[in-house]
Amino acid sequence: MNxxxxxxxxxxxxCFLFSFTLMFNTSDAQFLLNSDSxxxxxxxxxxxxxxxxxxxxxxxxxxxxxNRGGSNQYTGIPKNRSxxxxxxxxxxxxxxxxxxxxxELLLAAEDNVIQGNSAPSGDLLSDGKLTFYIKxxxxxxxxxxxxxxxxxxxxxxxxxxxxxxxIWGYRSVERTIADIRRTPxxxxxxxxxxxxxxxxxxxxxxxxxxxxxxxxxxxxxxxxYADVFAxxxxxxLIFDLYADYERLTxxxxxxxxxxxxxxxxxxxxxxxTAGVEAFINQGKNDVVGVNGVVKDTLxxxxxxxxxxxxxxIVKDKLGYFARFDSYNPDTKYDNAMYTKYTGFTSNYEPNxxxxxxxxxxxxxxxxxxxxxxxxxxxxxxxxTAVSNNSYDLVYRMSxxxxxxx
Numbered sequence: 001m002n003x004x005x006x007x008x009x010x011x012x013x014x015c016f017l018f019s020f021t022l023m024f025n026t027s028d029a030q031f032l033l034n035s036d037s038x039x040x041x042x043x044x045x046x047x048x049x050x051x052x053x054x055x056x057x058x059x060x061x062x063x064x065x066x067n068r069g070g071s072n073q074y075t076g077i078p079k080n081r082s083x084x085x086x087x088x089x090x091x092x093x094x095x096x097x098x099x100x101x102x103x104e105l106l107l108a109a110e111d112n113v114i115q116g117n118s119a120p121s122g123d124l125l126s127d128g129k130l131t132f133y134i135k136x137x138x139x140x141x142x143x144x145x146x147x148x149x150x151x152x153x154x155x156x157x158x159x160x161x162x163x164x165x166x167i168w169g170y171r172s173v174e175r176t177i178a179d180i181r182r183t184p185x186x187x188x189x190x191x192x193x194x195x196x197x198x199x200x201x202x203x204x205x206x207x208x209x210x211x212x213x214x215x216x217x218x219x220x221x222x223x224x225y226a227d228v229f230a231x232x233x234x235x236x237l238i239f240d241l242y243a244d245y246e247r248l249t250x251x252x253x254x255x256x257x258x259x260x261x262x263x264x265x266x267x268x269x270x271x272x273t274a275g276v277e278a279f280i281n282q283g284k285n286d287v288v289g290v291n292g293v294v295k296d297t298l299x300x301x302x303x304x305x306x307x308x309x310x311x312x313i314v315k316d317k318l319g320y321f322a323r324f325d326s327y328n329p330d331t332k333y334d335n336a337m338y339t340k341y342t343g344f345t346s347n348y349e350p351n352x353x354x355x356x357x358x359x360x361x362x363x364x365x366x367x368x369x370x371x372x373x374x375x376x377x378x379x380x381x382x383x384t385a386v387s388n389n390s391y392d393l394v395y396r397m398s399x400x401x402x403x404x405x
Contacts, residue, residue, distance in 0.1 A: 036404070036405070047093060051091040053090070054171075054172035059080075059081075060394050061080075062393040068352050069354060070349050088110045088172075101139060107132040107134060109132050138153030149194065157191075159178055159262075160185065163227075167273060168275060176306065177304050181281065184209070189207055191206065193205045202229070203229055205225075224245045239264070239265050242260070258345065271312050276307045278306070281301070282300075287300045287341045289334065290340050299332065303328050304326065309322055320360070322360075327354045329352065333383045340384055351384055354381070356378045356379075358376050360396075361373055368405075369401050371398070374396050375395055376395075377393050
């Protein structure tokens, strides 16, 4: 049944593009799908079909026997496992209805793997095959007032996809630290995206969404996002400040909510880029401290920091990248009072600190084609009184290609 749904999704997308082009004569259809320069110029009735994919051949040299790191893709995969894999495939279509209105449609199949002997999840069907889902589907009203666009539908959030992820530049290697910790990269809602000056050096992005990504809303609570940025030194130096808030439950006498505050700074040139991203994630009544029969509901404060560099060795042919992350799921953890913590929020595991390292080379034989030998390392350090430190170590040959852009 899931397989049929996947086929139906692809057929509908194909029929949409085919039917759309039949509205015009042959030369117009060719223009709609192939004129990238016209699309970028905002010409009415212009569009582009685009996509990209990345994946790896990996070998897992060491495995954490406790299978920690639930937000990581290699959790639960045994030592000495090797595999070819896709971690993301995108197929998108962007179209300018007019100079004022544009639409965006994106199908995605992303990196959800079978962990150990568990059942497939995410973008895997019941038979283990990768499938597409609708990630973005939105309409943009350009310059609803001077310098500001209104975007409505399923769209990228202000959290990281529009700025810090682009400057990091190696989503094909690893997600940003905010992405790993499951701050939404997309949501169904409405956003105002604008700049305060003609050169785009100062801007903002505010959004309200369901907080459920591609899934239907399951409650009355909304996720509120806000981001402001500033660029200096001919846009080489970038500062960014982000915050969000979501109420998770509403029960008399029980306030369950979460909010993040995140700062980002980067210096980027054509030859070299360095960046630092750090956040504090407050969880109001988001953990339970356990000690025997005692179970206390507590506040939690997660903190993370990520620092990276990347640059050229041989211009346009060979580059390098390196990154270090440190994550503490609860800086208020009390292992003298409690034997362990249990998190209320999905994908939140408060009992282990993590440190992540990746480094590698980026060989680009032609534009938009990349081959990247790299190492992926994640260390786990127990927050509990009982020490349990270990790590996952993966060697990879990653590949990444783009078309239509």
